[in-house]
Amino acid sequence: MTTWRQDDLSVRKCVRHGLSKAHERDSSLSSSSPRGPQHLRFQVLLVWEVWAAVAAMMRLRRPSSLLWAAALTFMFFLYIALPSSAPPEPCLCGQQQHSLPPNALPKTHPLDKHKLALLIPFRDRFEELLEFAPFIHNFLNKQHKNHHIYVINQVDNLRFNRASLLNVGFLESSVDCDYIAMHDVDLLPLNPEVRYQFPEEGPYHVSAPHLHPRYHYPTFIGGILLVRREHFRHVDGLSNKYWGWGLEDDEFYARLKEAKLEIFRPGNLTSGIKDTFRHVHDQRRRRRDMIKCYNQQEVTRHRDRHTGLSTVKYSIQSRKEVTIDGAPITILNAVLECDKVTTPWCDCTESIGNTPRSQLAPSKSEDVIVPRLNRKKHLSHDG
Known part of the structure; x- marks a missing residue:
């Protein structure tokens, strides 16, 4: 101009x-x-x-x-x-003259024909969000990426369900966002060579096992995963059975492989496990919900062929547009619904233990989403 x-x-x-x-x-x-x-x-x-x-x-x-x-x-x-x-x-x-008023500055990058929706599953992580939002906003601006941050805040009294919140974020994000980032709020990219490009050929795992500071097993796709909207719909999103912490990413990996979608990862970076990302989660202050009750331990280790994006039940209590240090974000206060007949472990307040294996129905071995891991080999204790 x-x-x-x-x-x-x-x-x-x-x-x-x-x-x-x-x-x-x-x-x-x-x-x-x-x-x-x-x-x-x-x-x-x-x-x-x-x-x-x-x-x-x-x-x-x-x-x-x-x-x-x-x-x-x-x-x-x-x-x-x-x-x-x-x-x-x-x-x-x-x-x-290029000195335009702040409200007249372009909100998108004209050279980027794609738009990214960052979906952040969230609950009680306010300090981490204050650091994450401006950091990732500036990081993506330097890459000239059209993007918007959606924080899906679970405000009900049920156990945290990261997978269902990602399904909600997908449904509630803007339709002009043609790909999403399933992004943890406690993972910050440090290397500017880490790219958030449009996953043209298939899902792109940004925080690959050889780069993530904590998880290194071959089928790991957690942390930061970029997926095209049509691919996410094709596999019916994520399973809604994962209340509490863990394994929802492993089940999603099984869905992608079953749909014959190849997963791509970054290569030839100048950094590695210790300096590609910063994991800001403090385990002493924020202990993960790893309780297993009813028959959760057995059911959640197997492929879910019944729930997903098409079956998630929720309501949006409120929708807020806020800015944190110049980073515009949309906060979706979501209330999830639980079918206690199918997944009674969405509420473990009664401290009911796991169902004995003798009472569980036999399952096919090929439906196991991830084998039991050698923690010393595949998990780091730092981060």
Whole structure:
């Protein structure tokens, strides 16, 4: 956008430096700066009218009118010729001005034809959100990524359900966002080479096992995963059976593989496990909900073929648009619903233990979503 400064100082300088240079600029900027040529035409017209009046008065030989014309001419050239009391500036008559008011700044990056919705499952992590939102907003702006942050805040009294919150965020995010990031609030990318590009060929696992500071097993796809909207719908989102902490990402991995969607990961980075991401979760202050009750331990280790994006039940209590240190975010206060017949472990307040294995129905071994892991080999104790 080209604008012209309209203060008196700028007008004086434009006239002093000559109309020819400004006129040369007008031919190329006439479509984007319609007000600039008007100032120049006004100056030219004023000079023309004054001298026409002087010529006419000289022909009429009226001394009083001639004196008025001479006085006007003298005042006009005095206005242009006198130095300004303001500090010297370069002539701005032909330059482009880019100082737009804050509310006129572009909210998207025109070079990025895709738009990313960052879906943040959330509950009682306010301090981490205060750090995460401006950090990731600035990080993505440096990559010129169109994006918007959605914080899906679970406000009911049930156990935390990350998978269902991601399903809610997908349904409630803007339709112009053509891909999503399933993003943990406690994971911050440190290496600028970490890209949040549109996952053209298939899901893109940003926080890959060889880069994540804590989880390193081969089928891990948690932390930060980029998925196209059509792919997320194709696999019916995530299972809604995972109340409490863990395993919902492993079940989603099984869905992606079953749909024959290849998972891509970053390579050739100059950083590794210790310096690619910062994991800000404090286990001493925020203990994870790892309680297992009823038959949860057995059921959640197997593929869910009954629940997902199409079956999630919820309501939005309120929707808030806020800004944290310049980062605009949408907070969705969500109330999840639980089918206690299917998943009674959504509420373990009665401290009921796990159902004995002898009472569980036999299940197919191929439905096991993840084998039991050697924690020393696949898990780090830091982070």
